[in-house]
Amino acid sequence: MPPAPPSAERFRLVGPSVVLDPRIHAVRRDIADIGLADRVFAPHYSAPEVSACALPAAMLRAAPDDDAVAVSQLVQGEAFAVVDISVGWAWGYGLHDCYVGYLRAEMLGPLVAPTHVVTAPVALVFATPDIKAPVIATRTIGARLHGIAEGAFVATAGGYIHARHLAPVETPVADPVAVAETLVGAPYLWGGRGDGGVDCSGLVQRALGLAGIAAPRDSDQQRSLGREIGEGEALRRGDIILFPGHVGMMVDDTRLIHANAHWMAVTIEPLDTVTGRGAAIVARRRIA
Known part of the structure; x- marks a missing residue:
């Protein structure tokens, strides 16, 4: 079962508010997750109610509008903590990565223990x-x-x-790269995590998640994964390569699998080819 959202027992109003990353902290001008009450002041606090995506997939959006940009995607059975519902739109965050966004309330249903x-x-x-x-x-x-x-x-x-x-659910996939390889040719879809397409960080998050490794949603957040690979260390299968606003996984010591807007698909190509298009490597991380 996914972890429960923070409880009201943490409610404590002391000191000034702090600046939190709004991508992974449910706080707006009018309301905030009660689990954040020890860090931010808000006119109202809400104890989240946990539900789950009831459709095969649902896009999580930046605003309560079908035309708003997609920020992520939930698939059926993934848990979602609802902080607020207004005019048919639920606002909250996925329990697998705390990523905040909006989706239509009708897309949610009861959380069922998955097998x-x-x-x-x-x-x-x-x-x-x-x-x-x-x-x-x-x-x-x-x-x-x-x-x-x-x-x-x-x-x-x-x-x-x-x-x-x-x-x-209790048996992780042995090789996250093998998961990513099954998606070769899938369309590049901003915010996608598998249904209809996938974006770069969604590919990495999905592959690692099925291997039992929790990963943040966005590429800059994924820089926290694992450890930095030393300058003299050769790359190997499963290493995470980060670029400005982009991320991929090594298939072996020379080739990268990544969902990319250049080919508008998930592709495997030499890492040197990717950097040759002007993508500068900002970090190299090893999970294990």
């Missing part, structure tokens, strides 16, 4: 436990579902998914 997570780029949902049965829906990589094994399938509330497209 399985989708590890394929797209998992087909069949009407019956038979690969020849009609496909009635799809689920996106990272979707968290409750199901019961039935032979080669897992029975979920929405239909049957082949077990090869799933993994038990």
Whole structure:
């Protein structure tokens, strides 16, 4: 189960407000997460209510408007802490990374304890436990579902998914780069984390997340991952390479996999080719 949002027991008003990163702290002029009451003053505080994405996927937006820029994406079953609901829009943050944004309240539903997570780029949902049965829906990589094994399938509330497209939630994928490699060719989508496309930091976050490694949402935040690779150390599979506003993962000692706007897709190419286009490396991080 995801961690519960901060409780009201932390409520303490002392000292001046501090400046917090609004991407990962739910604070506005009119309201704030009660868990931040020891750091910021707000006219109102709210104890978040935890729900989950009820659709195959939902874009998290910077403002309560369907035309507002997407800042991230939730997929089915991922937990979302609702701090405020107004005019049909929920404002809060995903519990997997605390990233703040808006989505339509109708996109949320009750949080159900998941048993399985989708590890394929797209998992087909069949009407019956038979690969020849009609496909009635799809689920996106990272979707968290409750199901019961039935032979080669897992029975979920929405239909049957082949077990090869799933993994038990308590069993991390062994190789995060292998996860990223399954998404080669996926469209580059700003804010995407797998459904319909993915952006650079979304690719890294999704790959590491399925390997049981929590990662922040944005590339500059991902500079906190692991340890800095020394100047004389050779790169290896799984190393994180950061550029200004961009990030990718090493497939081996010379090639980078990344979701990029140059090709508008997830691609594998020599790291030297990427830097040759003018992308300066700002950090090299090793997870383990």
